[in-house]
Structure formats: structure tokens, C-alpha cells
Amino acid sequence: MVEGFFSRGFRGRRRNQDPALPPGQYLEDGFPVLSAGPTPHTPLEEWDFSVVGEVDEPKRWSWEEFRALPSEEITRDIHCVTKWSKFGTRWEGVSVDTLLDGVETSAEYVTAYCDGDYTTNLPLEEVTGGKAWVAFAYDGEPLEPEHGGPARLLVPHLYFWKSAKWVRGLQLTAYDIPGFWESLGYHNFGDPWREQRYWGD
Amino acid sequence: MVAVRPRRINWRLAEVVDVVPETPRTKSLLLEVPGWEGHRAGQHVDVRLTAPDGYTAQRSYSIASAPEDGQLALTVDRLDEGEVSPYLTDELMVGDRVELRGPIGGYFVWETKDGGPLLLVAGGSGVVPLMAMIRHRAASGSDVPTRLLLSSRSFDEIIYHEELESLAARDDGLKVVHTLTRSRPEGWVCYGRRIDAEMLGEVAWSPEESPLVFVCGPTPLVEAAASALVSLGHEPARVKTERFGATGG
Numbered sequence: 300m301v302e303g304f305f306s307r308g309f310r311g312r313r314r315n316q317d318p319a320l321p322p323g324q325y326l327e328d329g330f331p332v333l334s335a336g337p338t339p340h341t342p343l344e345e346w347d348f349s350v351v352g353e354v355d356e357p358k359r360w361s362w363e364e365f366r367a368l369p370s371e372e373i374t375r376d377i378h379c380v381t382k383w384s385k386f387g388t389r390w391e392g393v394s395v396d397t398l399l400d401g402v403e404t405s406a407e408y409v410t411a412y413c414d415g416d417y418t419t420n421l422p423l424e425e426v427t428g429g430k431a432w433v434a435f436a437y438d439g440e441p442l443e444p445e446h447g448g449p450a451r452l453l454v455p456h457l458y459f460w461k462s463a464k465w466v467r468g469l470q471l472t473a474y475d476i477p478g479f480w481e482s483l484g485y486h487n488f489g490d491p492w493r494e495q496r497y498w499g500d
Numbered sequence: 501m502v503a504v505r506p507r508r509i510n511w512r513l514a515e516v517v518d519v520v521p522e523t524p525r526t527k528s529l530l531l532e533v534p535g536w537e538g539h540r541a542g543q544h545v546d547v548r549l550t551a552p553d554g555y556t557a558q559r560s561y562s563i564a565s566a567p568e569d570g571q572l573a574l575t576v577d578r579l580d581e582g583e584v585s586p587y588l589t590d591e592l593m594v595g596d597r598v599e600l601r602g603p604i605g606g607y608f609v610w611e612t613k614d615g616g617p618l619l620l621v622a623g624g625s626g627v628v629p630l631m632a633m634i635r636h637r638a639a640s641g642s643d644v645p646t647r648l649l650l651s652s653r654s655f656d657e658i659i660y661h662e663e664l665e666s667l668a669a670r671d672d673g674l675k676v677v678h679t680l681t682r683s684r685p686e687g688w689v690c691y692g693r694r695i696d697a698e699m700l701g702e703v704a705w706s707p708e709e710s711p712l713v714f715v716c717g718p719t720p721l722v723e724a725a726a727s728a729l730v731s732l733g734h735e736p737a738r739v740k741t742e743r744f745g746a747t748g749g
Contacts, residue, residue, distance in 0.1 A: 306549040306598065307591075309551050311551045311583060312557075312583045323548075325557065332743055334741060335607055336736055336740060337739050339736070381560055382560065415736065479607075483605065484604060497604060
């Protein structure tokens with residue numbers, strides 16, 4: 300904050316008086332799309348989801364096996380680092396707790412890896428305990444490719460780049476390995492309530 | 501691993517030294533930013549407005565100027581329903597100050613040392629970060645073969661039209677191709693439709709020439725252009741995209 304400065308003639312629209320809106324965010328009704336490259340289109344018969352890395356035994360599900368896992372309906376607010384937030388988004392997905400059920404690991408971190416070579420890193424405890432899902436439906440419909448379909452990670456309590464689109468697996472790691480945006484200037488943890496947008500925030 | 505705590509990108513005050521109308525909806529703000537450390541073409545800044553009662557609103561804007569330019573230029577597209585862009589385009593005057601921080605972003609960037617050939621594809625104000633690349637190329641005397649395909653709604657809405665014409669006229673390897681999607685002046689000889697695979701097949705470098713590709717614009721344009729380029733055989737990893745939604749600003 301530059302102390303005492305205000306913008307001559309600016310009044311604003313008072314859209315972010317809502318206590319559910321993290322600092323610096325504004326409310327968005329649409330669902331903007333952001334991604335760093337072309338949208339991948341992996342056919343479902345080629346799609347799989349894996350849990351690998353520091354685990355006793357890797358796990359793998361085909362699309363059919365994945366969809367046969369118990370799923371949950373999730374309604375959460377989401378917050379994008381590009382400043383928009385969207386309230387009450389409705390998803391359906393498989394809890395990461397379900398995917399890690401029975402996995403023996405000493406790992407403390409996880410890297411989500413995706414089609415298109417995107418990665419994002421998270422502390423394991425931020426994706427367990429009912430905090431994260433692999434979502435395959437949005438607003439009652441199959442997740443569209445441009446929004447990350449067939450399936451994306453959903454970690455709604457962190458900035459939305461952590462909710463990696465086109466996710467194909469989780470790699471459990473002993474060390475924290477910065478992912479794609481985390482290596483390119485964006486914050487390693489990404490808590491919207493602490494406005495952790497960029498390196499050093 | 502060595503724990504490095506990166507320096508925070510702090511807010512600072514920039515002074516408006518010029519306001520340049522680019523199109524009926526678009527203006528460039530030329531800013532003097534004390535202590536600006538420089539940027540790479542393609543990066544953006546966050547701009548924050550503060551009302552007298554402390555209410556704030558912030559948005560991201562692409563940098564339009566080359567790193568070599570003396571002032572920082574932002575080109576702002578006025579969104580009628582926006583909260584920040586109408587202030588920047590209608591209210592802000594020379595001598596006013598505006599709070600910003602940056603530069604931000606390390607992916608959608610190009611420097612002459614990255615080489616080429618370079619294919620730039622833009623819709624509307626999506627040309628802004630690509631213009632920073634084109635200006636950087638010109639300012640550093642680079643002859644990297646570069647093609648820009650720019651989609652605008654109408655002739656009057658082509659951003660940087662004259663500057664692009666004069667840069668292309670230098671005949672140093674920059675080619676600019678326009679398409680107008682809504683209305684075209686009489687005798688218009690460039691394209692007159694939305695960007696599609698056929699157009700890209702005619703304008704783009706072939707996949708064998710493995711261009712570096714930057715696509716920026718509204719989501720439907722980016723989706724169409726990026727998908728078409730992949731279908732034409734371009735390697736997805738060489739196609740970098742940046743999108744903006746229909747709302748916001």
C-alpha cells in the first residue's frame with residue numbers, strides 16, 4: 300500500500316463489500332477461461348488417473364474405474380489469481396481422500412500432473428481431509444474441455460491455478476517441487492485470503 | 501534445496517505523462533514509473549484504484565511498451581460494465597498518479613534471444629502484449645521473421661494500425677495481416693471473417709519451420725486459433741496462449 304494515496308475521481312462500484320470475497324478480488328458471474336496453451340482433448344478410452352511417487356504401490360484407474368468410485372457433490376466459492384471470484388460453483392467429483400485411501404506414504408507434498416505438461420504443487424495436507432477433489436462435472440454437466448474436462452483437480456480454498464485442469468495423476472513427493480506457475484513468478488502456496496498471488500507476497 | 505525468499509513485488513505510484521487514444525474504445529496510458537527495473541515483452545502489471553474511503557479495485561493489464569522504451573505503456577480497452585477500465589480510459593489525465601505493481605508473469609514472454617520465426621495471433625486488445633514483442637523486436641534491431649495475424653471488429657477498431665503499418669514497411673521481416681469480423685471498408689483486401697484453420701494455414705509459418713507461437717485474445721478466438729494450429733501440425737508446447745473473458749475489467 301502506498302500510504303495515503305487515493306485515485307482522484309474514483310468511487311468504485313462497491314462490489315467487494317461482501318465478506319466472502321478475499322482481498323483484491325471482484326465478483327464474476329461468468330466463468331472465464333485461462334490456460335497457458337492449447338486445450339488438450341484426450342479420448343476417454345485413453346484417459347487414466349494415477350497415484351505415483353513416494354508410495355508403496357502406485358495406483359491407476361481407467362475412466363470407467365474412476366467413475367465407479369464414490370463421488371460427492373461440492374458447492375464452493377472459487378478465486379482466480381487474475382482477480383475474479385465466483386460464488387457457489389457446483390461440482391461433482393471424487394475426493395482426493397478416496398483416491399489416496401489405503402496408500403502408504405511418508406510424502407509431505409504432492410504434484411498434480413496434467414495433459415499439456417502442466418503441473419502444480421501442494422502440501423499433501425492441503426488436498427486431504429475433505430479439501431480437494433478430482434472433479435468431472437460442473438453445474439450438472441460433464442466438465443467441458445476448456446474448463447479442464449474430462450477431469451480437473453478442485454482445491455477451492457487456494458487460488459484456482461492450483462485446481463489443475465486436465466489432471467491425470469498425483470505424484471507424492473518428499474520435497475516441495477514448484478509447479479508450472481509456481482516456477483514462473485506465482486506464489487508457491489496461493490492462499491487467496493492472504494493474497495498470496497506472486498513470489499514474495 | 502536452498503530456501504530462497506523472493507522479493508515481494510511492491511505497489512508503487514506511476515505518473516501519467518500522456519494519454520493516447522488508439523481506437524474509439526481504447527487508450528494507451530504512458531507512465532513514468534520511478535525505479536522501474538524493466539520488464540520482458542509479454543508481461544503485465546496489476547493496477548489498483550483506491551477510493552477516498554479506502555475501497556480498492558485491482559485488475560491486470562498487459563504492458564504494451566518495449567523494455568527499451570523510456571516510459572511504460574499500458575493499452576486499456578474500455579469495458580462498459582467494467583469498474584476499472586472506464587476510470588482508466590475516461591477519468592485519468594496527464595499528471596494523475598496510478599498505483600501499480602509488476603512486472604508479472606514469466607511464461608507468455610518473448611525476447612529476441614528466443615529467436616523465431618515468430619507467429620503472433622491476436623483478437624482485439626489481445627494485440628497489446630504482442631505489440632510489446634513487436635516493439636522490442638524493432639527497438640533491438642532484430643530481424644527475426646515475424647508474422648502478426650490481427651482480428652479486429654472493424655477498421656476503426658484496429659489498435660496500433662498506423663504504427664504496425666510503418667513497422668511492416670521497414671521491410672525487415674515483419675508481416676502484418678488483418679482480418680475484420682464485423683464490418684469492412686469498401687475495397688478491403690485482407691480477410692473478412694473470424695480466424696480459422698484455413699486462414700492460419702495461409703498466414704502461419706508451416707509446422708516444419710517450427711515457429712514460436714503466441715495467441716492472445718478473447719477465449720473463443722484463442723480456443724479456435726490454438727486448436728487450429730495444433731490440427732495443422734504445430735507442436736502444442738510451442739503454442740503459448742493468454743486469454744481474457746468477455747467480462748471483468
